[in-house]
Amino acid sequence: MPRHILFGLVFLALISLVGVSYYYDLQKRIQELVRPGPEPTPYLAVPPAVSPSAPLRKVKLFFPSSRQDNLLEVEERDIRSSELPSEEAKQIVAELISGSRERRLPALPSETRLRELFVTAQGLAVVDLTQEVSRHHPGGLTMELASIYSVVNSLTQNVSKIDRVQILIEGAEAETLAGHIDLSRPFSEDLSMTVLGGTAKSSGGP
Amino acid sequence: MLIKALGFTLCLALLPVGVPADTGRFLVFHKQARKAFPKLSVGLQTYLPVIDLLHFLELPYSESASAGFVQITMGKNRLRLAKDDSQVVLNDRKIALSAPVTVVKNQWVVPLDFVSKALDRALDEKIAMSASGNAAAVGESDFTRLSAKVETNHALRLQASRPVSAEVQQQGLRIVFAFGNTPVDFAGSEGVPRAEWIRSVALDQSESVNQLVIELADNVRNAKISHLASQNAYTVEVIRQEGAEAKPDAPAELPRPAIEAWKWRHITVDAGHGGADRGVAIRENVFEKDVALAIARKLRWALETRLGVPVVLSRAEDQAQSLEDRITAANLARSNLFISIHTGNAAGSPAAHSYAYTARWITDESSASETRNARSLFVPWWEGQRSNLAWSERLAECVQAEMNRALNGGQPLTFRRTPLKLLSALAMPAVLVEIGNARVPDFQANVESEPFQNQVAATLAAAVEKFRPLHERP
Numbered sequence: 001m002p003r004h005i006l007f008g009l010v011f012l013a014l015i016s017l018v019g020v021s022y023y024y025d026l027q028k029r030i031q032e033l034v035r036p037g038p039e040p041t042p043y044l045a046v047p048p049a050v051s052p053s054a055p056l057r058k059v060k061l062f063f064p065s066s067r068q069d070n071l072l073e074v075e076e077r078d079i080r081s082s083e084l085p086s087e088e089a090k091q092i093v094a095e096l097i098s099g100s101r102e103r104r105l106p107a108l109p110s111e112t113r114l115r116e117l118f119v120t121a122q123g124l125a126v127v128d129l130t131q132e133v134s135r136h137h138p139g140g141l142t143m144e145l146a147s148i149y150s151v152v153n154s155l156t157q158n159v160s161k162i163d164r165v166q167i168l169i170e171g172a173e174a175e176t177l178a179g180h181i182d183l184s185r186p187f188s189e190d191l192s193m194t195v196l197g198g199t200a201k202s203s204g205g206p
Numbered sequence: 207m208l209i210k211a212l213g214f215t216l217c218l219a220l221l222p223v224g225v226p227a228d229t230g231r232f233l234v235f236h237k238q239a240r241k242a243f244p245k246l247s248v249g250l251q252t253y254l255p256v257i258d259l260l261h262f263l264e265l266p267y268s269e270s271a272s273a274g275f276v277q278i279t280m281g282k283n284r285l286r287l288a289k290d291d292s293q294v295v296l297n298d299r300k301i302a303l304s305a306p307v308t309v310v311k312n313q314w315v316v317p318l319d320f321v322s323k324a325l326d327r328a329l330d331e332k333i334a335m336s337a338s339g340n341a342a343a344v345g346e347s348d349f350t351r352l353s354a355k356v357e358t359n360h361a362l363r364l365q366a367s368r369p370v371s372a373e374v375q376q377q378g379l380r381i382v383f384a385f386g387n388t389p390v391d392f393a394g395s396e397g398v399p400r401a402e403w404i405r406s407v408a409l410d411q412s413e414s415v416n417q418l419v420i421e422l423a424d425n426v427r428n429a430k431i432s433h434l435a436s437q438n439a440y441t442v443e444v445i446r447q448e449g450a451e452a453k454p455d456a457p458a459e460l461p462r463p464a465i466e467a468w469k470w471r472h473i474t475v476d477a478g479h480g481g482a483d484r485g486v487a488i489r490e491n492v493f494e495k496d497v498a499l500a501i502a503r504k505l506r507w508a509l510e511t512r513l514g515v516p517v518v519l520s521r522a523e524d525q526a527q528s529l530e531d532r533i534t535a536a537n538l539a540r541s542n543l544f545i546s547i548h549t550g551n552a553a554g555s556p557a558a559h560s561y562a563y564t565a566r567w568i569t570d571e572s573s574a575s576e577t578r579n580a581r582s583l584f585v586p587w588w589e590g591q592r593s594n595l596a597w598s599e600r601l602a603e604c605v606q607a608e609m610n611r612a613l614n615g616g617q618p619l620t621f622r623r624t625p626l627k628l629l630s631a632l633a634m635p636a637v638l639v640e641i642g643n644a645r646v647p648d649f650q651a652n653v654e655s656e657p658f659q660n661q662v663a664a665t666l667a668a669a670v671e672k673f674r675p676l677h678e679r680p
Contacts, residue, residue, distance in 0.1 A: 064553075064554055065554045066553070066554050067554060068554055068555065069552035069554050069555030069557075069643075070552070070622075071554065105553050105554055138487075138551055139485050139486035139487070139494065139551050140486050140549075140550055140551025140552065140640070140644065141548065141551075141563065141624065141626075141638075141640055142551070142552050142640075143551055143552070143553065145624060175528065175530070175627055176529070176627050179479055179483060179485065179529075180548075180624075180626055180627065180638075181624065181625055181626065181627065182568075182625050182626065182627035182630060183627075184588075185568055186568070187568055188568060
């Protein structure tokens with residue numbers, strides 16, 4: 001083989017090698033760029049604007065009892081305190097979605113995400129949940145009622161500037177959460193179906 | 207709110223054009239047989255399947271769906287029905303019906319008055335219609351009309367409009383007058399006597415039975431039945447248990463809420479969920495929507511036979527229906543009673559208890575002031591239940607008491623008040639019932655069984671039967 005052809009083939013082989021390795025390197029970089037990073041705060045579409053170094057405060061969360069129908073029980077959690085009531089409220093809803101740590105029933109389906117939450121000057125908290133709250137809800141009137149008042153009572157009991165709670169689904173007013181309870185109007189706190197501190201209290205219904 | 211009000215008005219305007227729904231049965235007596243035909247509701251009109259009727263009456267006919275006519279031959283008479291025409295032609299004479307003849311799901315259907323206006327003139331035989339309009343007797347000049355009246359503190363008189371003979375059977379506190387194939391009609395709500403020793407008097411009429419059933423209360427020890435043939439009457443004399451005599455024959459045992467009552471026209475039974483909304487998953491491939499529909503159908507039958515009041519199902523098949531559509535249909539039809547059937551799902555409870563629910567409003571200052579302002583002129587449509595809440599709670603008491611006895615093992619459970627979307631706008635006594643608990647294995651195993659569903663339907667029908675004399679006043 002003539003010498004100049006041999007040099008040409010070697011040169012082409014080198015060029016191809018460099019090209020292929022460059023292609024794979026580029027693809028790797030693109031994948032790293034488009035790959036989503038770890039979710040900073042699960043269950044929230046928009047993470048709360050709180051400082052990780054803000055002091056912790058204890059809150060009382062309401063979860064449906066696994067021992068008795070039509071009853072909510074209280075569980076304590078820590079959240080980061082904030083001057084903005086909506087930021088504390090977002091953490092409370094996220095904790096509710098994450099579920100009980102003491103084997104109580106889920107307050108909301110774990111697939112649910114909080115789309116947005118804001119608090120008006122009149123003390124109305126507007127809680128906007130994703131459609132999974134309905135789609136993955138187990139159904140039944142008592143479970144639906146428990147889900148609603150888990151959110152309502154957890155917010156009104158822990159955030160002093162919240163008096164009432166309006167629940168939206170996918171940014172809009174929904175007829176019901178799972179086919180029964182009217183979601184068109186805001187809910188006020190109702191502790192009639194609640195056991196505080198784990199002791200049973202007679203309840204005449206919701 | 208303005209948008210809601212406009213939407214509601216639009217619903218009222220559009221409702222007559224609807225999906226046909228099965229709204230009960232029309233019973234036809236002919237020779238020694240009788241047959242029940244489904245009454246189909248299209249918009250606000252009730253229709254009958256005419257071809258099935260012609261087969262039962264053995265009338266020859268010719269039909270052309272493409273040309274759009276049915277021709278019936280009755281001796282020398284020719285009766286011609288044209289599709290979408292509210293006039294039928296008897297020989298050369300036109301007869302106007304209340305609605306056009308039409309074809310629904312490949313089935314020729316005629317409005318209910320076809321029987322009395324057209325078929326009656328075309329047949330050589332007479333056709334008698336029952337007072338309720340739910341039955342017809344071919345070849346009869348009239349139904350034998352029955353009425354019941356309390357004569358003394360211990361006697362009930364059953365009066366027939368003409369000579370009639372019945373096979374009388376006494377089964378404990380239940381007395382059955384079986385009339386064979388004689389077309390009889392009971393004076394319905396006007397004829398239901400009130401006494402503390404009578405639980406109910408109802409005509410039980412279907413393809414299989416044709417009987418009047420008198421249920422006596424638990425305070426009756428014995429009953430004696432006499433036939434006064436010359437007076438076309440039967441008497442039922444009762445001997446009550448000791449101590450029961452002292453009680454007066456008050457028409458109602460409890461104080462009535464001071465709200466105007468009226469005679470019942472019909473009842474709406476609502477099967478919860480439907481279509482893509484499956485409700486609770488009770489077990490694999492068994493969903494709340496199917497169980498609710500099965501029970502609702504059985505309840506319709508039980509109510510119609512026991513009370514003689516027509517029953518409308520808010521959904522007669524597995525179809526999606528919004529809560530607002532269900533509310534609009536019941537309000538527009540001015541239903542006298544509304545029962546919604548659901549199954550329970552209480553993961554926190556090991557018991558399969560059944561509960562009745564009534565509406566409740568969430569305390570909210572802004573909505574309360576809105577309501578007060580609106581109340582000066584109109585009741586807001588989404589609060590239509592407010593004026594009926596006292597009656598709904600009375601109904602819920604009756605339902606809960608019957609369910610406690612028959613389904614809850616005698617436990618003294620009370621009904622619950624909840625902010626239910628469905629009930630809050632209904633302008634009639636309304637309850638929602640949740641049957642059992644989908645998380646309890648026994649309930650999961652039994653929920654599809656016919657005996658269980660029949661028991662639930664009978665329990666709810668008994669509760670409505672107890673509520674009726676409290677609500678309905680002649």
